[in-house]
Amino acid sequence: MTTQAPRPRGRPRRFDPDQAIGTAQRLFHERGYDAVSVADLTEAFGINPPSFYAAFGSKAGLFARTLRHYTTTAGVPLSDILRPDRPVAEALAVVLADAARRYAADSDAAGCLAIEGARCNDPDARKAARALTAAGEDTIRRFVAATHPEAAERLADYVVTVMIGLSAMAREGHSLDRLQGVASMAGMVLEEALTMPGFTGQTASG
Amino acid sequence: MTTQAPRPRGRPRRFDPDQAIGTAQRLFHERGYDAVSVADLTEAFGINPPSFYAAFGSKAGLFARTLRHYTTTAGVPLSDILRPDRPVAEALAVVLADAARRYAADSDAAGCLAIEGARCNDPDARKAARALTAAGEDTIRRFVAATHPEAAERLADYVVTVMIGLSAMAREGHSLDRLQGVASMAGMVLEEALTMPGFTGQTASG
DNA sequence: GCGCTTGTGTAGTCATGGTTACAAAAAGCC
DNA sequence: GGCTTTTTGTAACCATGACTACACAAGCGC
CATH class of the missing domain: 1.10.10.60 (Homeodomain-like)
Structure with missing residues (x-):
């Protein structure tokens, strides 16, 4: 049309x-x-x-x-998944599970086009891809911050880190099952991290 | 000498x-x-x-x-950290924390040389780097398998995924604090994943 | 000193890769 | 049918990048 x-x-x-x-x-x-x-x-x-x-x-x-x-076609639909009324940990777990599924869906075109593009050698192309990944990261952070402001950065960092890892693993040819296993494991910690008081980053300093 | x-x-x-x-x-x-x-x-x-x-x-x-x-110089010393007598979850958490620290230690040379090298465009160089990352993954998997054979692949996949993500985040310029936050969060799930019976990958299939 | 071996400097080759000059072609407008 | 506009095809340009031919230099063994 x-x-x-x-x-x-x-x-x-x-x-x-x-x-x-x-x-x-x-x-x-x-x-x-x-x-x-x-x-x-x-x-x-x-x-x-x-x-x-x-x-x-x-x-x-x-x-x-x-x-x-x-x-608008094949990327993880963050805005659809991260509805404000949805439980935070659950929604983020769905994001990870959805990423695992999408990244491994087509073994010939594995991983996330934006995440992978953000690591290319052309400055202009990299900038374009980074704009997208940064927007995604912002969406996640704001979604968490709406209910758990102090945990927002940490959770967003964690989810993004796992997504980047999932994209890389998908490109290495790992199966859907294995990616889903990682995603579900990664999702298990979200609830705990949300309700952890004063969790500001120094827990592993000893 | x-x-x-x-x-x-x-x-x-x-x-x-x-x-x-x-x-x-x-x-x-x-x-x-x-x-x-x-x-x-x-x-x-x-x-x-x-x-x-x-x-x-x-x-x-x-x-x-x-x-x-x-x-032998700047990489995560997996063989030193993953001693057979060490509690599995604790040792893997140390691996992640060590990776976070090393990857962010020098902001001019961030991330892991092997992990990043495994994604370059030269087939020979990529192969050399992949041999190293594959060896690391094997070390982790065997360490877990010694005490928890059924959880080995899943935990190794998870740890490797997070390490790849940490390396990428470090290269994006994220601070040591933020990487350590991710690493400590990622470490929290390890104990739980070890003791989870019949955790073979289908938990997110619904 | 003479030959042998090994490393060096000059000056390239060859392929690839992003990009463009220029004129011809194909349509609309009148 | 001519003028204008936009796209096309041919044929390059130019830079970069990995790599090398070849002759000379610098040491050793004798």
């Missing part, structure tokens, strides 16, 4: 940028940002470099658009 | 390979394998490419030697 105005004007495009973004998402997810070259992309799209740059500006630009599409 | 035999034979080296490995370790740890070029290395060593290749064979070869040096 993309409203398709009368007709743009000049020579019509020989390819569909939206469809290309889907192809790009698959390639970036399978091989990682750095390992996908512009040549790979143009070949997969069936176009030549000038069309690529006219449509997307740069490889990092395409990646930014791809990330936007990914979050 | 490196026994310095009579004299090697031909023209003497203008540089010390062992010292170069120390320099390489710093560079690789600071910037990551991919982001360090052979030109960077030769410049840092004060030599030219032919000397580099004569001494180390390839960039990945140097990295392999650097990793060996790293494990």
